[in-house]
Amino acid sequence: MHTITLIPGDGIGPEITKAVTDIFAAAQVPVQWEEQNAGQTTFDQSGELLPQALLDSLERNKVGLKGPLTTPVGKGFRSINITLRQKFDLYQNVRPANTTEGIASRYSGIDLVLFRENTEGLYSGLEMFDERLGIADSIARVTLDGCRKICRAAFAYAAKHGRKKVTLAHKANILKLAGSMMINACRAAAEEYPEIIFEDKIIDNMCMQLVNKPEQFDVIVTTNLFGDILSDLCAGLVGGLGVVAGANIGDETAIFEAVHGSAPDIAGQGKANPTAMLRSGLMMLHHLGEHAHADRIEQALNATLKQKDKCTGDLGGKASTSEFAQNVIDNLA
Ligand code: NAI
Numbered sequence: 005m006h007t008i009t010l011i012p013g014d015g016i017g018p019e020i021t022k023a024v025t026d027i028f029a030a031a032q033v034p035v036q037w038e039e040q041n042a043g044q045t046t047f048d049q050s051g052e053l054l055p056q057a058l059l060d061s062l063e064r065n066k067v068g069l070k071g072p073l074t075t076p077v078g079k080g081f082r083s084i085n086i087t088l089r090q091k092f093d094l095y096q097n098v099r100p101a102n103t104t105e106g107i108a109s110r111y112s113g114i115d116l117v118l119f120r121e122n123t124e125g126l127y128s129g130l131e132m133f134d135e136r137l138g139i140a141d142s143i144a145r146v147t148l149d150g151c152r153k154i155c156r157a158a159f160a161y162a163a164k165h166g167r168k169k170v171t172l173a174h175k176a177n178i179l180k181l182a183g184s185m186m187i188n189a190c191r192a193a194a195e196e197y198p199e200i201i202f203e204d205k206i207i208d209n210m211c212m213q214l215v216n217k218p219e220q221f222d223v224i225v226t227t228n229l230f231g232d233i234l235s236d237l238c239a240g241l242v243g244g245l246g247v248v249a250g251a252n253i254g255d256e257t258a259i260f261e262a263v264h265g266s267a268p269d270i271a272g273q274g275k276a277n278p279t280a281m282l283r284s285g286l287m288m289l290h291h292l293g294e295h296a297h298a299d300r301i302e303q304a305l306n307a308t309l310k311q312k313d314k315c316t317g318d319l320g321g322k323a324s325t326s327e328f329a330q331n332v333i334d335n336l337a
Contacts, residue, residue, distance in 0.1 A: 007065050009038050010025070011071060013043065014073050015072060016072070017071025019274065026330075027285075028285065031300060031301050031304075040061045042054045042073060043084045054088075062088075067292065068260070069284065070259050093257075094252035094258065095123050095153050095157075096121075096154060097120035097231060098117060098161070098253060098287075099118040099231075100248075101118065104309060106312065109243050116224060117222075117223050117224070118224045119157060120235060121146075122228060122231075124144075126228060146182040146186070152192070155189040159200060162197065168201060168222050170203075170222070171203050172204040173206075173224060174204060174206065174230075176206070190204065190225065207230050248283070249283030262283075279328075282301070286301060289301075301336070304333070305335075308335050315331075
């Protein structure tokens with residue numbers, strides 16, 4: 005039995021995490037949940053944004069499943085997501101994107117995994133504002149150690165999963181220092197894996213190529229901000245934010261969460277698609293070595309996705325979040 009820290013989160017978070025725990029319970033997955041929360045919800049209840057009890061729980065369990073947390077735009081508190089990633093050194097943000105039968109997309113044959121550096125760059129939290137001069141500095145701090153770790157992780161993943169190519173997306177023509185540190189770190193990692201093709205592309209060209217011919221990409225590695233943006237772009241390639249999973253992985257601790265945010269526009273209405281959250285839960289099961297349980301639930305999910313009328317509105321169906329979860333449960337073999 006695995007004990008997992010469950011963070012329901014804000015907005016649609018409680019609805020989609022419940023869908024996952026219901027499906028796991030029906031499938032008799034050997035996990036027990038330790039529920040802890042953070043963010044706007046806990047702040048409204050207790051005045052605490054990131055309760056110590058949550059940190060202690062993650063410290064103990066080493067694995068978490070997390071719903072999205074709201075971060076105020078342009079003001080207010082610093083992102084709890086970033087704080088968690090930095091606190092537990094979850095330096096890999098792993099986001100697979102693949103076309104799936106039953107999920108409408110303009111493309112076919114996409115099967116890529118994005119590795120986003122998750123703790124540095126423009127998300128380092130180094131911001132200064134001189135009101136008198138009207139100058140804002142947002143510093144993108146990139147370390148050699150951080151570059152090496154994410155590049156090695158991307159190549160190690162590619163080798164382990166029989167992937168053929170790693171593409172680095174960067175902006176080293178303009179950001180010459182940070183960009184070339186990333187290129188050099190990737191070249192060094194590539195030397196350890198001669199069977200894997202390594203290429204690099206400037207981020208603007210990368211965006212065009214992803215939209216134009218996404219099936220050419222296999223594993224992509226990039227810095228924090230570019231990865232944040234590219235992963236939503238990749239979600240758009242394969243059916244939208246409701247279906248794309250993610251994982252924040254460190255050497256000791258891992259937190260699994262969907263790519264999307266708290267979706268305040270549909271929160272509390274039973275409209276959210278729990279697929280992205282469920283797929284994140286399946287990544288978690290593989291991480292825990294529970295491959296058979298993950299494969300069984302994935303088959304039930306894929307069977308459900310082929311029945312359009314049994315899916316949520318974003319996929320063209322009429323099912324609510326909880327009805328969708330029940331449909332997955334009904335499809336468990
Ligand atoms: P969002 O991802 O929450 O929503 C963007 C659009 O996608 C909305 O129209 C929403 O309804 C739709 N959408 C998202 N998830 C969906 C799902 N499961 N099923 C169906 N439709 C879905 O992005 P937005 O609106 O920019 O951000 C809202 C809040 O979420 C912000 O406070 C942001 O900081 C936070 N956020 C949190 C993340 C996290 O906790 N990891 C990641 C991204 C954003």
